[in-house]
Amino acid sequence: xxxxxxxxxxxxxxxxxxxxxxxxxxxxxxxxxxxxxxxxxxxxxxxxxxxxxxxxxxxxxxxxxxxxxxxxxxxxxxxxxxxxxxxxxxxxxxxxxxxxxxxxxxxxxxxxxxxxxxxxxxxxxxxxxxxxxxxxxxxxxxxxxxxxxxxxxxxxxxxxxxxxxxxxxxxxxxxxxxxxxxxxxxxxxxxxxxxxxxxxxxxxxxxxxxxxxxxxxxxxxxxxxxxxxxxxxxxxxxxxxxxxxxxxxxxxxxxxxxxxxxxxxxxxxxxxxxxxxxxxxxxxxxxxxxxxxxxxx
Amino acid sequence: xxxxxxxxxxxxxxxxxxxxxxxxxxxxxxxxxxxxxxxxxxxxxxxxxxxxxxxxxxxxxxxxxxxxxxxxxxxxxxxxxxxxxxxxxxxxxxxxxxxxxxxxxxxxxxxxxx
Numbered sequence: 001x002x003x004x005x006x007x008x009x010x011x012x013x014x015x016x017x018x019x020x021x022x023x024x025x026x027x028x029x030x031x032x033x034x035x036x037x038x039x040x041x042x043x044x045x046x047x048x049x050x051x052x053x054x055x056x057x058x059x060x061x062x063x064x065x066x067x068x069x070x071x072x073x074x075x076x077x078x079x080x081x082x083x084x085x086x087x088x089x090x091x092x093x094x095x096x097x098x099x100x101x102x103x104x105x106x107x108x109x110x111x112x113x114x115x116x117x118x119x120x121x122x123x124x125x126x127x128x129x130x131x132x133x134x135x136x137x138x139x140x141x142x143x144x145x146x147x148x149x150x151x152x153x154x155x156x157x158x159x160x161x162x163x164x165x166x167x168x169x170x171x172x173x174x175x176x177x178x179x180x181x182x183x184x185x186x187x188x189x190x191x192x193x194x195x196x197x198x199x200x201x202x203x204x205x206x207x208x209x210x211x212x213x214x215x216x217x218x219x220x221x222x223x224x225x226x227x228x229x230x231x232x233x234x235x236x237x238x239x240x241x242x243x244x245x246x247x248x249x250x251x252x253x254x255x256x257x258x259x260x261x262x263x264x265x266x267x268x269x270x271x272x273x274x275x276x277x278x279x280x281x282x283x284x285x286x287x288x289x290x291x292x293x294x295x296x297x
Numbered sequence: 298x299x300x301x302x303x304x305x306x307x308x309x310x311x312x313x314x315x316x317x318x319x320x321x322x323x324x325x326x327x328x329x330x331x332x333x334x335x336x337x338x339x340x341x342x343x344x345x346x347x348x349x350x351x352x353x354x355x356x357x358x359x360x361x362x363x364x365x366x367x368x369x370x371x372x373x374x375x376x377x378x379x380x381x382x383x384x385x386x387x388x389x390x391x392x393x394x395x396x397x398x399x400x401x402x403x404x405x406x407x408x409x410x411x
Contacts, residue, residue, distance in 0.1 A: 076408045081404055200302075253393075
């Protein structure tokens with residue numbers, strides 16, 4: 001396991017069964033770096049404190065000039081996206097989902113924002129109108145899939161082990177196992193994490209970020225990448241607003257600073273307010289992909 | 298936290314390139330990382346060292362070229378350089394109007410190798 005963040009590989013399981021990792025075949029040995037490595041590789045301390053005396057700003061390292069000392073060595077141009085492999089799997093997933101006329105939604109949030117409760121209540125509203133399939137992503141346990149299965153809907157649990165996000169390969173493996181119905185809705189509940197999942201395209205049609213009002217209004221500013229890539233923001237637990245000092249307008253203003261025009265629906269998964277608006281959004285978008293598919297054929 | 302995955306993806310691309318070009322040693326790897334990309338450079342460097350230690354890129358130097366963040370204002374059509382998403386337009390001062398046009402890149406650009 002990684003000593004910095006706890007990430008790991010080779011521990012991904014779908015419904016408890018280990019899957020073949022796309023990652024490196026060799027196990028990673030974590031051992032201290034040699035001195036020369038440290039000298040060569042460690043960047044100048046990336047602590048450049050030019051905004052506030054109370055903020056340690058990591059990630060503002062120096063721009064490194066491109067001036068290699070040329071030897072017999074040769075330069076080889078590559079020009080490839082680092083996440084090219086993930087994006088290839090994501091494109092395959094997107095093609096499959098589009099052919100099957102399935103609307104896939106990637107649900108993203110921090111842990112405890114109410115994603116699973118929201119899913120259970122959404123299923124109750126949509127189950128008589130549309131076929132539904134669910135993929136649940138968590139580091140450990142199949143609790144969430146079990147909660148979904150109690151509604152009678154098929155759910156597949158991906159356990160990422162120590163991994164902090166779902167990737168497109170994991171979703172492809174899950175899709176092969178579950179074979180979702182044509183013309184259905186697929187909910188992919190990502191690992192509860194407002195940072196890492198923002199980088200990994202799964203092949204979904206839309207990314208839906210859920211922010212609950214028991215969190216701070218400034219979450220969009222603190223975790224901008226997630227709100228930047230989102231296609232819809234659900235503001236959850238709005239039934240609790242009378243008991244909190246949460247400023248809804250300010251939260252939406254912050255979200256719009258990161259992502260101008262981001263649509264917002266205020267909901268309460270607990271008492272059901274706003275859930276119909278969200279269900280209508282899903283139905284409208286599923287119809288939209290159907291008409292696009294018809295148009296293409 | 299996802300920088301380990303990025304480093305693994307990086308090594309996969311390096312190894313594919315090494316096979317294709319029959320390389321025996323990779324000395325330097327150049328990346329282009331946008332200033333708005335969700336990548337912590339220190340963490341990426343740490344994981345790069347870890348995942349490459351038994352590979353053809355062992356002890357390779359990782360050079361990161363930063364790509365500036367750029368956005369165009371939907372209000373005044375002016376282009377500005379930005380370092381964070383929530384800056385106001387440098388031309389008209391509007392908030393909530395900047396559309397990012399550059400700075401989210403995460404690319405492996407080239408290798409120096411033998």
